[in-house]
Amino acid sequence: MSSAPGPYERGRERDRDEEGRARNQRPRDGLGRPLPYDADxxxxxxxxxxxxPEESVAEAQALLDAGRPFHAHEVFEDxxxxxxxxxxxxxxGLAQLAVGLTHSARGNTxxxxxxxxxxxxxxxxxSTRTGQDRPYGIDVAAVVTWAETLAERLGREGATVDAVDAATHAPRLRGDTRE
Structure with a gap:
């Protein structure tokens, strides 16, 4: 147990947004993990x-490509x-995929x-229920195959995989290939 004083013992006010809801304003790393208050x-x-919707897909893809699936999850959640x-x-479902990649990259395979x-x-x-297989350009079949393949690899390799590199293993939402 740490003996360092917590944020409130150091005179910090509780983090709240404009509406007064509690918000944790600690800085975060690229995978969304909280860092010390004074960290970058x-x-x-x-x-x-x-x-x-097209903007959400493009923004989420850019974040996934940058190895920031936690942040892509926030876009999907919005x-x-x-x-x-x-x-x-x-x-x-797309948010769950991004969180799954986040956990895998953090080592919780x-x-x-x-x-x-x-x-x-x-x-x-x-997709099956609505009959849409490419909503907003998202290649549902490719995304599902990506998720199942990565999950199978994680399950097969189990404890031998410490973590996956989020950028390297990011899905291609529109099914296009990496250059």
Missing amino acids: GVPRQPEGVVRA AWKSGPDAERDLWK TGGARLLLRGAVAVSDW
Whole structure:
């Protein structure tokens, strides 16, 4: 147990947003892990941003490519909270995929594999239910295959995998290949 004083014992006010809701303003690393208050972190993804669906896909892909799946999850979460109810399961499934990659990159490969599979099922079920296989350019079949393949690898290699590199293992949401 650490004997260092906590943020409130050092005279810090509780982190709150404009509406008074508690928010943790600690800096975070590229995988969303909290850092000490005085550390330099990566820029945080703003919450509650309403984007056009195509913008959400492009922003999330850029964050995934940069090895920041936790931040991509925030973009997908905004889309699921601000978008139409009929698309909620699509965006929620994509957020689960990003969180699965986050956990895998943090070294929680068992939990990561489970979330990858849960997200793959959610996205696939949504696609089957709606008959849409390329919503906003997202190649559902390719994303599901990516998630299942990575989850299988994590399950097969188990304890021998410490973590995966998030940027190297990022999905291609639109199914295009890396250059």
